[in-house]
Amino acid sequence: MTLFTIDKVRKTFKNGEVEEEILKGINLSLKEGEITALVGASGSGKSTLLTIAAGLQSATDGQVLFEDQNLTTMNTEQIRKLRASKFGFVFQFSHLVPFLTVEEQLLLMLDIAESPLKKHEQQSEVHRLLQLVGMAHRKAAYPAVLSGGEKQRVAIARAIIHQPKVLFADEPTASLDSQRSQEIMQLLSELTTTLNITTLMVTHDEEMLAYADRMIKISDGAVLSNTLY
Amino acid sequence: MNLAWKEMKKNKVRFLILGSIIFLVSFLTFMISGLANGLSQDNAAFIKDLPQGQFYMAEDADGTFNLSRIDSDLQQEVIRKEKEAVAFSMQMGFLNDQDDKQQSVAFVTSTASTLFSTVYQGEVILDSSLQDKGIQVGDILTNNQYNGKFIVKGFVAQKKYSHAPVAYISEEAYEEMYRVKDKQLIYVPNSEPQNFKGLQAYSNKEFLNTIPSYNAEQLSLNMIIWFLVVISGLLFAIFFYMMNVQKIGLYGILKAIGVKTSKLFNMIWTQMVIITVVSLVLSISLSQLVNLVSPKEMPFSLTISTCVFSDWLYRSYVVRATD
Numbered sequence: 179m180t181l182f183t184i185d186k187v188r189k190t191f192k193n194g195e196v197e198e199e200i201l202k203g204i205n206l207s208l209k210e211g212e213i214t215a216l217v218g219a220s221g222s223g224k225s226t227l228l229t230i231a232a233g234l235q236s237a238t239d240g241q242v243l244f245e246d247q248n249l250t251t252m253n254t255e256q257i258r259k260l261r262a263s264k265f266g267f268v269f270q271f272s273h274l275v276p277f278l279t280v281e282e283q284l285l286l287m288l289d290i291a292e293s294p295l296k297k298h299e300q301q302s303e304v305h306r307l308l309q310l311v312g313m314a315h316r317k318a319a320y321p322a323v324l325s326g327g328e329k330q331r332v333a334i335a336r337a338i339i340h341q342p343k344v345l346f347a348d349e350p351t352a353s354l355d356s357q358r359s360q361e362i363m364q365l366l367s368e369l370t371t372t373l374n375i376t377t378l379m380v381t382h383d384e385e386m387l388a389y390a391d392r393m394i395k396i397s398d399g400a401v402l403s404n405t406l407y
Numbered sequence: 408m409n410l411a412w413k414e415m416k417k418n419k420v421r422f423l424i425l426g427s428i429i430f431l432v433s434f435l436t437f438m439i440s441g442l443a444n445g446l447s448q449d450n451a452a453f454i455k456d457l458p459q460g461q462f463y464m465a466e467d468a469d470g471t472f473n474l475s476r477i478d479s480d481l482q483q484e485v486i487r488k489e490k491e492a493v494a495f496s497m498q499m500g501f502l503n504d505q506d507d508k509q510q511s512v513a514f515v516t517s518t519a520s521t522l523f524s525t526v527y528q529g530e531v532i533l534d535s536s537l538q539d540k541g542i543q544v545g546d547i548l549t550n551n552q553y554n555g556k557f558i559v560k561g562f563v564a565q566k567k568y569s570h571a572p573v574a575y576i577s578e579e580a581y582e583e584m585y586r587v588k589d590k591q592l593i594y595v596p597n598s599e600p601q602n603f604k605g606l607q608a609y610s611n612k613e614f615l616n617t618i619p620s621y622n623a624e625q626l627s628l629n630m631i632i633w634f635l636v637v638i639s640g641l642l643f644a645i646f647f648y649m650m651n652v653q654k655i656g657l658y659g660i661l662k663a664i665g666v667k668t669s670k671l672f673n674m675i676w677t678q679m680v681i682i683t684v685v686s687l688v689l690s691i692s693l694s695q696l697v698n699l700v701s702p703k704e705m706p707f708s709l710t711i712s713t714c715v716f717s718d719w720l721y722r723s724y725v726v727r728a729t730d
């Protein structure tokens with residue numbers, strides 16, 4: 179079942195006088211529960227496409243459809259609400275909030291998503307998620323003292339604690355060595371499968387494709403190939 | 408979740424530095440304001456504490472009251488017309504106490520008025536600062552241009568002129584000491600300027616500004632204060648700006664995961680308000696403490712209202728600078 183559709187999306191950036199078309203009419207759809215990998219050369223517009231899909235920036239033309247909603251016609255507050263409740267994000271560098279403990283990072287996310295859970299329920303939910311990613315023992319630690327892999331585990335926990343429908347990941351393993359990358363991808367694919375989360379992931383790493391259900395290759399601002407494994 | 412507070416708790420040192428800068432600079436501003444105020448009191452409390460009104464001096468004195476001589480006929484005329492009017496003169500000089508120690512004073516003599524102390528021949532009423540120098544009621548003081556003696560009748564608070572305590576003496580004594588019968592000035596309280604032939608009217612403020620030392624002193628101090636306010640405002644704005652520039656990435660992440668923009672602004676403003684309020688409360692209390700414990704000889708006067716005023720100035724400036 180199609181959960182997410184990107185329809186003829188174009189994006190042009192103005193660099194001074196020069197207008198540059200980075201995305202030249204992209205079509206793709208995400209099937210529920212699948213992990214879709216987005217690959218392509220550096221500068222081909224992968225991150226740009228991901229942020230447009232996630233409603234972090236708007237498309238110059240075309241439509242972004244999620245369930246029965248059209249992101250291109252929504253106002254910023256509506257998109258923010260959607261992002262806060264239905265989307266999760268993992269970035270290349272974990273981008274945790276430096277002044278919050280591991281536990282607080284996740285509580286903040288529940289807070290943003292306006293979770294209906296009571297305080298102690300939130301705390302046990304946080305604990306559950308941290309156990310899932312194997313970080314429960316570092317609950318009280320601040321990001322500065324965590325290793326890259328540990329940070330990324332916390333970032334993953336933060337991205338899914340509010341039970342989003344779609345997870346957007348921009349090179350989630352690029353800052354990690356090969357061993358850690360495998361672990362993180364393993365974790366990510368397990369979690370998204372059990373929680374039935376649809377994932378769009380940008381990656382550079384060939385090895386990571388093993389965890390994807392589908393690979394979309396973009397080149398020169400257009401979809402080059404769409405392969406289902 | 409209170410992000411503003413959480414961040415301040417985690418990054419104590421950073422916020423402490425910012426706070427102490429505001430604290431130090433505002434404390435300095437308050438101290439200099441206090442000093443300026445104190446000096447101006449010390450320099451001209453005698454004039455400053457008079458109610459708003461008009462000062463008249465002879466036109467040909469050209470704004471220098473020391474050179475002013477108001478003809479006694481003219482004086483009579485003004486006093487007849489204005490019941491409250493008082494003619495007076497002042498002149499710097501010395502009083503010798505019983506141990507022959509010289510005290511610099513500003514001699515003041517006036518026609519009868521409730522605004523000035525009334526003294527009879529052979530008496531003197533002094534500013535209370537001389538009490539701290541060991542002079543007491545009943546002491547006998549002398550002046551080398553005056554044949555008689557002055558008996559100290561009493562003390563009055565806060566009567567200073569040109570950094571010297573005021574000594575009220577009788578018209579006769581003044582005339583003997585300075586060999587002039589004419590008064591230098593006529594003061595009419597609570598009145599609008601009027602035209603008297605040969606006299607020039609000055610408001611209280613204008614008159615204060617004719618006193619050269621007062622003018623120069625206040626001008627330079629006020630300039631320092633303004634510079635301090637401007638510099639501290641800029642400093643604070645720059646610091647705060649830099650702090651937030653460092654956090655632009657963080658704000659981006661928070662926005663990406665769905666934090667409301669208004670919540671981010673709240674966070675920034677809460678932090679700024681907390682820091683400024685805490686540092687200003689501290690610096691105001693400390694400057695008030697200085698006000699209390701500073702030695703009496705130190706010209707320092709800082710009322711809460713001065714603080715609150717400069718505080719207001721300071722903050723409206725900072726708010727504008729950071730907007």
Ligand SMILES: Nc1ncnc2c1ncn2[C@@H]1O[C@H](COP(=O)(O)OP(=O)(O)OP(=O)(O)O)[C@@H](O)[C@H]1O
Pocket residue numbers: 191192193200218219220221222223224225226227
């Ligand atoms: N805000 C912007 N303004 C102008 N140009 C931009 C902007 N954002 C991206 N671009 C340009 O769009 C192109 C695609 O950028 P994008 O970040 O999407 O590439 P990418 O495929 O993610 O590359 P990488 O694999 O290196 O991360 C680049 O040439 C970039 O310079």
Ligand SMILES: [Mg+2]
Pocket residue numbers: 224225226348
């Ligand atoms: Mg990229």
